[in-house]
Amino acid sequence: MTTPAEVPAGLPAAPEFTEPLQEWHRLHVRMLVVRPLNEGVAMLVPILVLLFTGNGEKWRLIASGATVAMILAFSYLIWRTTRYRITEEKVELHTGLLTRKQLAVPRDRIRTVDLTSKPGHRIFGLSAVRIGTGQQDVPGTDGLTLDAVTQQEAERLRLVLLQKGTAPRAVASEGESAEPVPLPESEVISQLDLKWLKYAPLSLSGLVAIGAVFGVLSNYADDLGLHPVQDLWEWLFENPSLALIAAFLVGLAVVGLILSVPLYILQFWNYRLTREPDGTLRVQRGLLTTRSVSVEEQRLRGVDIQEPLLVRAGKGAKLAAVTTGLGSKGESNLLLPPAPLSVAHQVSRDVLKVGSDPTTLRLRKHPFAALRRSMFRHTVPWVVIAVGLAIWAPSWAWPIPVAILPFAALVGWDNYRSLGNALDERYLVTRNNSLVRSTVALQRTGIIGWRIRRSFFQRRSGLMTIGATTAAGAGVYHVTDVGESHGLALADEAVPDLLRPFLVDSTVDDQAERNA
Amino acid sequence: MSPKSVLLWTMQAAVFWLVLFVPQLIVFLLVSNPPTWELVLMVATGVVGVVHTAVEPSWRYRVHRWETTPDAVYTLSGWLNQEWRVAPVSRIQTIDTKRGPFQQMLGLSTVTVTTASAAGPVEIEGLEHEVAQRLVVELTNTTQATPGDAT
Incomplete structure (x- = not known):
């Protein structure tokens, strides 16, 4: 019935738009091996420790054998009890042995499809498919995940699940489906440029990685009854040596710098941002673990330009999507890895399909009182800590927060400099924070309410923090410490008529106050 | 907003502060020779609690719309x-x-x-x-x- 038309020579074969699957499917049988591979790696060290620490007692052998057997049995049970099917209306997943879970996602609510292949998956040509909807209410539930199917199947699911609206769907009559419109090529918006590698050290990812590795290692060390950190601390306490600490810090920084480059390559190798013919934006990246995140373009509510302090100093930025249906794991909303700011603006412009990137708009500064608040908030905690340490801690402790104080003040000042907001015909732009400066352009039509906060101190200095709530991204985006009248005017203009009745009231109040 | 909500908030505040205050009182009465900071903390809890319970509900009622x-x-x-x-x-x-x-x-x-x-x-x-x-x-x-x- 759905014989594909002959493919014109030279063009890649158009993906088949077959009838949606009606019958139940199992996850791929190779998962029996892959799941232990991916998850068992974490168990490997304890097992090895168990095996080799003793003198080859029998119980150790048995315990490790039992652990391996349990992992295998567990993975078999998961495979055995998991089934999925895709019907005209919805994607269904049944899973679980003791607690049966039946998940169903209506197909017209599917907003994102995220394909992830960890190394274990890739060896066996598999891929995990995460299907995201607009739902956001339940934190921790990351949509519906098929872990895993073959890469071809995953690719097919991506196309089938996101094809609606623009893509032709042969459901009208049974005879006419024989002529799929040849799909246009996907359009490349951005691609990895090796020059971007210079932002890798600036993003401090190396240090984060060291922290993570260190955490894991000290966990194992704890299991073995070793406490290297504690021992080190005690030793340092007895023989305090500035040179040693300095050497340690320098060493850490150097290793961090060196590590950050391979990490960048691991995460963002083959990075490609494309606009697919079915109206989705697709980000592909990764060297060992490959990811492909597809986001329905219509659901894109804006972009977020993020500039971590050092990356900003190097005139760089990364770009994230403000959209619904993305999981919280592993930067799934990333549109552009750390790259030059100009590239970020360009990508943002292309992604939003606008003449010029809204985040390059001239932002309005916030009142001077906001600087006061910002300085106060950043410095006072350190003062309190210093005073506390001076009273209760040994005498060498309190100068540390005092030494941090000037930097905190600088951050406070820079935080104030970052604050800003603007409005154009389609976007509300707001900028916040200093350490990771974030400039968000949020579609005005995507704003589904306001949260306007005035703390006690804000009311005294005539400021307010305006939160635009939205279904996408973080759920709420703030315009921090804006002047009252300007803030309300901004909110009123961004979403006409919503605040109007409120505003009249408040101006009446103001007048009443003034008259009194 | 119903005027009864003042009563509601008063009850909620009172319960909250009692939960903080009563255990301190029990400890204070049971322990022989309690340290001074314990007394100070208890009195502070009591004073803040009474003021908060007295002021917050009616203030809140004036604000809420x-x-x-x-x-x-x-x-x-x-x-x-x-x-x-x-x-x-x-x-x-x-x-x-x-x-x-x-x-x-x-x-x-x-x-x-x-x-x-x-x-x-x-x-x-x-x-x-x-x-x-x-x-x-x-x-x-x-x-x-x-x-x-x-x-």
Whole structure:
């Protein structure tokens, strides 16, 4: 019935738009091996420790054998009890042995499809498919995940699940489906440029990685009854040596710098941002673990330009999507890895399909009182800590927060400099924070309410923090410490008529106050 | 907002402070030779608790407002820190009522209006039970009349 038309020579074969699957499917049988591979790696060290620490007692052998057997049995049970099917209306997943879970996602609510292949998956040509909807209410539930199917199947699911609206769907009559419109090529918006590698050290990812590795290692060390950190601390306490600490810090920084480059390559190798013919934006990246995140373009509510302090100093930025249906794991909303700011603006412009990137708009500064608040908030905690340490801690402790104080003040000042907001015909732009400066352009039509906060101190200095709530991204985006009248005017203009009745009231109040 | 909500908030505040105060008192009475800081902490808890319980509810009552129009739901809440929340009727996803034990005693309800945003539920506290029910019916009707999936 759905014989594909002959493919014109030279063009890649158009993906088949077959009838949606009606019958139940199992996850791929190779998962029996892959799941232990991916998850068992974490168990490997304890097992090895168990095996080799003793003198080859029998119980150790048995315990490790039992652990391996349990992992295998567990993975078999998961495979055995998991089934999925895709019907005209919805994607269904049944899973679980003791607690049966039946998940169903209506197909017209599917907003994102995220394909992830960890190394274990890739060896066996598999891929995990995460299907995201607009739902956001339940934190921790990351949509519906098929872990895993073959890469071809995953690719097919991506196309089938996101094809609606623009893509032709042969459901009208049974005879006419024989002529799929040849799909246009996907359009490349951005691609990895090796020059971007210079932002890798600036993003401090190396240090984060060291922290993570260190955490894991000290966990194992704890299991073995070793406490290297504690021992080190005690030793340092007895023989305090500035040179040693300095050497340690320098060493850490150097290793961090060196590590950050391979990490960048691991995460963002083959990075490609494309606009697919079915109206989705697709980000592909990764060297060992490959990811492909597809986001329905219509659901894109804006972009977020993020500039971590050092990356900003190097005139760089990364770009994230403000959209619904993305999981919280592993930067799934990333549109552009750390790259030059100009590239970020360009990508943002292309992604939003606008003449010029809204985040390059001239932002309005916030009142001077906001600087006061910002300085106060950043410095006072350190003062309190210093005073506390001076009273209760040994005498060498309190100068540390005092030494941090000037930097905190600088951050406070820079935080104030970052604050800003603007409005154009389609976007509300707001900028916040200093350490990771974030400039968000949020579609005005995507704003589904306001949260306007005035703390006690804000009311005294005539400021307010305006939160635009939205279904996408973080759920709420703030315009921090804006002047009252300007803030309300901004909110009123961004979403006409919503605040109007409120505003009249408040101006009446103001007048009443003034008259009194 | 029902005037009874002052009573409700007073009860809530009183319970909160009693939970903090009573264990301290017990410890203080049971331990022989309690240290001075324990006494200071207990007295401080007592004083702050009494002042808070006396002041906060009526202050809060003066601040709190709510209003629904055919287009939107508004609330103003808080006391020291105040917050306005606005949700357009066209973006409403669910409308719930709930009643805690104290609220049941006083015949009050809280109406929670959620939107598709994880951050934006609008809570209208301290409504007379009938008012709350009428509000829910009214909002449900207007919401149903609005097409779209409200995201």
